[in-house]
Amino acid sequence: MTWEAGLRGWNARYAKEGEFWLGKPPRKLLRDWARLLPERGLALDAASGVGANGLFLAKRGLSVIALDFSEVALRLAVERARRKSLPFQAAVYDMALLQLPAHTFDVIINFFFLERPALAVYRRALKPGGVLVFETLLKNDAVTVRPEHYLELGELLPHFADFDIMHSAEAVGCGENRLSEQLIARKPLG
Numbered sequence: 640m641t642w643e644a645g646l647r648g649w650n651a652r653y654a655k656e657g658e659f660w661l662g663k664p665p666r667k668l669l670r671d672w673a674r675l676l677p678e679r680g681l682a683l684d685a686a687s688g689v690g691a692n693g694l695f696l697a698k699r700g701l702s703v704i705a706l707d708f709s710e711v712a713l714r715l716a717v718e719r720a721r722r723k724s725l726p727f728q729a730a731v732y733d734m735a736l737l738q739l740p741a742h743t744f745d746v747i748i749n750f751f752f753l754e755r756p757a758l759a760v761y762r763r764a765l766k767p768g769g770v771l772v773f774e775t776l777l778k779n780d781a782v783t784v785r786p787e788h789y790l791e792l793g794e795l796l797p798h799f800a801d802f803d804i805m806h807s808a809e810a811v812g813c814g815e816n817r818l819s820e821q822l823i824a825r826k827p828l829g
C-alpha cells in the first residue's frame with residue numbers, strides 16, 4: 640500500500656466511523672497510569688487520531704500537541720477540544736518524517752502506531768524527567784498483513800534501556816489474538 644493510499648484509507652475511515660472513534664474512551668494503559676504523569680507542562684499525542692488520549696491529558700492540565708496525517712481525524716479532535724475549552728492544538732503531520740526539538744515535552748504518548756525512526760526522536764524530545772507512554776501491537780504471523788507496522792517481541796525496551804522503566808508488559812491489544820507491547824519509561828534527569 641502506498642503512503643497516499645494509507646492516508647486515503649484513514650481519512651475515509653474517520654469520515655465514516657467518526658462517531659465510533661469519538662465514542663472510544665482513552666486507552667486503558669493511560670487511564671491506569673495517569674496518576675504518575677505530570678499534570679503541568681507540554682505533552683505530545685503522536686498519531687493521535689481523534690485525540691481521545693491527548694484530550695484526556697489536556698483535561699488533567701497538560702497542554703497537548705496532537706500530530707496525525709489524517710486531517711479528518713484532527714478536525715474532529717479540535718472541534719471536541721474547542722467545545723470543552725481544552726489546551727489542545729493539532730497539526731497535520733507525516734510521522735514518517737518526524738522531527739522535534741530536543742528536551743521539549745513532559746509527556747509523549749504513542750498509541751497503536753509504529754514508525755521506528757520516531758523512537759529516537761521521542762527519546763531526544765522528552766525533557767529530563769519526562770515520561771513516554773507507548774503501546775502498539777506486536778507482530779503475529781497468523782494475522783499480521785503489514786509486518787513493518789508491528790513490533791517484534793522484545794524490540795521496544797532496548798531503545799529505552801537507560802530510562803527508568805516504570806512499566807513494561809505484553810497485553811491483549813485491540814481485538815482477539817492481538818497482543819500489544821506496553822512501555823512507560825521516564826527519561827533520566829542527569
Ligand SMILES: C[S@@+](CC[C@H](N)C(=O)[O-])C[C@H]1O[C@@H](n2cnc3c(N)ncnc32)[C@H](O)[C@@H]1O
Nearest residue numbers: 649686687688707708709732733734735750751
Ligand atoms: C490505530 S490509529 C491510533 C489512533 C490513536 N493513537 C488511538 O490510540 O486511538 C493509527 C493512527 O495513525 C495515523 N497515521 C498512520 N500513518 C501515519 C503517518 N505516516 N503520519 C501520521 N499519522 C499516521 C492514522 O491516521 C491513525 O489516526
